[in-house]
Amino acid sequence: MTGTTAHAPPAELWSENLHPGEHWSGVLRRGTTLRITALEPRANVATMMYNYESLPERYNMADTLKAQHTAFLTTGCVCYSDMGRILCSITADSCGWHDTICGLSDAAMVAEKFGASRFQEQRNEFFRNGRDSVLLELGKYGLGTRDLIANINFFSRVTADDAGALHFDAQHCRAGDYVELRFEMHTLLVLATCPHPLDPETRYRPRPIGLRAVVTGPAAAQDPCRLRCEENARGFRNTEMMFPA
Amino acid sequence: MIYDQIVPAGEAWMRTVSAGQTMRIVDLEGNQAVDTLFYNANNTEERYSAVDTIRAQRNIYLTTGTALRSNLGATLLTIVDDTCGRHDTLGGACSAESNTVRYALDRRYMHSCRDNFLLALARHDHGLTKRDLPSNINFFMNVPVTPEGGLQFADGISAPGRYVQLRAQMDVLVLISNCPQLNNPCNAYNPTPIQIQIWEAG
Numbered sequence: 001m002t003g004t005t006a007h008a009p010p011a012e013l014w015s016e017n018l019h020p021g022e023h024w025s026g027v028l029r030r031g032t033t034l035r036i037t038a039l040e041p042r043a044n045v046a047t048m049m050y051n052y053e054s055l056p057e058r059y060n061m062a063d064t065l066k067a068q069h070t071a072f073l074t075t076g077c078v079c080y081s082d083m084g085r086i087l088c089s090i091t092a093d094s095c096g097w098h099d100t101i102c103g104l105s106d107a108a109m110v111a112e113k114f115g116a117s118r119f120q121e122q123r124n125e126f127f128r129n130g131r132d133s134v135l136l137e138l139g140k141y142g143l144g145t146r147d148l149i150a151n152i153n154f155f156s157r158v159t160a161d162d163a164g165a166l167h168f169d170a171q172h173c174r175a176g177d178y179v180e181l182r183f184e185m186h187t188l189l190v191l192a193t194c195p196h197p198l199d200p201e202t203r204y205r206p207r208p209i210g211l212r213a214v215v216t217g218p219a220a221a222q223d224p225c226r227l228r229c230e231e232n233a234r235g236f237r238n239t240e241m242m243f244p245a
Numbered sequence: 246m247i248y249d250q251i252v253p254a255g256e257a258w259m260r261t262v263s264a265g266q267t268m269r270i271v272d273l274e275g276n277q278a279v280d281t282l283f284y285n286a287n288n289t290e291e292r293y294s295a296v297d298t299i300r301a302q303r304n305i306y307l308t309t310g311t312a313l314r315s316n317l318g319a320t321l322l323t324i325v326d327d328t329c330g331r332h333d334t335l336g337g338a339c340s341a342e343s344n345t346v347r348y349a350l351d352r353r354y355m356h357s358c359r360d361n362f363l364l365a366l367a368r369h370d371h372g373l374t375k376r377d378l379p380s381n382i383n384f385f386m387n388v389p390v391t392p393e394g395g396l397q398f399a400d401g402i403s404a405p406g407r408y409v410q411l412r413a414q415m416d417v418l419v420l421i422s423n424c425p426q427l428n429n430p431c432n433a434y435n436p437t438p439i440q441i442q443i444w445e446a447g
Contacts, residue, residue: 061296061335061380063340066336066337066396070395082342084340101296102296102299102300108318145317146376149380150294159392163304163306164304164306165304166303234350237350
């Protein structure tokens with residue numbers, strides 16, 4: 001036998017688990033795929049993304065939704081920046097719906113829902129909130145309040161009825177559910193694992209999350225995300241202008 | 246009334262509205278999208294947030310009674326009257342770049358709301374830049390979301406003379422692009438003027 005097998009598993013770059021409530025940030029290079037795993041049911045991962053080479057370019061909720069005629073994200077969707085380019089593609093998804101429109105929890109909401117909580121009494125079990133979590137991660141890159149954007153909430157499903165009223169699906173996320181993001185540009189990724197802001201659970205109970213990054217290379221010519229719609233084909237074309245082969 | 250102005254189709258408009266003042270936006274000819282952002286005039290890092298507004302009222306449409314929330318959770322303005330019925334805050338603002346994705350590469354040259362926003366911010370003396378353009382409101386625009394999660398730009402539900410009226414809860418800097426989009430039904434393919442009126446607190 002000579003040569004390598006055609007289906008060798010992609011090389012792992014790194015993996016780590018996030019404690020319940022932990023926030024995280026890091027850079028995912030073009031051609032890297034990140035699997036995010038809900039290690040327990042009812043997880044939520046609030047997510048913001050920025051072009052690491054030009055931070056004013058960032059995930060744009062409206063451009064993402066209207067290009068793909070959807071209010072939620074799943075396999076085959078891509079996440080657009082405000083510049084008509086693609087930050088990442090969703091190449092696998094076991095749960096079928098990720099929320100894009102409900103935003104973050106904040107300190108006042110967490111105190112009202114779950115009660116007072118301080119480090120002094122509770123040490124690292126103190127209650128975190130989404131906005132403060134992403135703000136402090138953004139601060140590590142010189143970003144701040146001006147850079148708060150409409151975020152994705154991976155693993156959460158919230159539907160709108162005909163009158164526009166929102167309904168949180170508490171049964172949506174199961175233990176082991178995962179989503180895979182293939183990065184199409186060098187991306188600053190910011191994550192917060194606080195409960196979804198519309199999750200009616202009365203006890204503060206964030207869930208642990210698994211992260212695993214592998215090398216997959218960027219989208220191929222016949223990639224399903226590229227072929228999903230003509231809009232995405234043009235989005236990939238715009239993105240690949242930055243990365244000539 | 247302390248202010249009364251017509252804003253032609255495709256133009257930007259920027260002005261401070263003081264706490265307690267009431268502002269009316271009139272859709273003069275019907276089905277005109279009015280892309281709008283608000284900033285705390287005394288701390289522009291605080292600005293309109295679509296997701297905070299949606300989360301707080303647990304509803305995606307804006308109408309009478311909606312509190313327009315900031316990225317810090319405060320109420321910037323409230324909608325006190327609305328003869329249109331509902332307004333969008335998911336559809337965002339058109340741009341040259343998003344036009345290349347949504348329609349065709351050769352639509353890049355067409356005038357857009359984000360070009361209006363960027364030039365208005367550049368001319369304004371507060372150091373505001375593209376970082377300061379979060380998801381906006383589209384007054385009079387109809388972007389229904391289905392229970393299955395579908396999203397589309399639909400024909401408008403507005404009509405000539407319909408208006409939305411807002412009361413400022415703090416001093417707010419208002420940034421409007423009277424949308425020049427010609428590629429979808431958000432303006433009925435025919436961008437038209439709007440009227441902006443402001444009344445003193447009272």
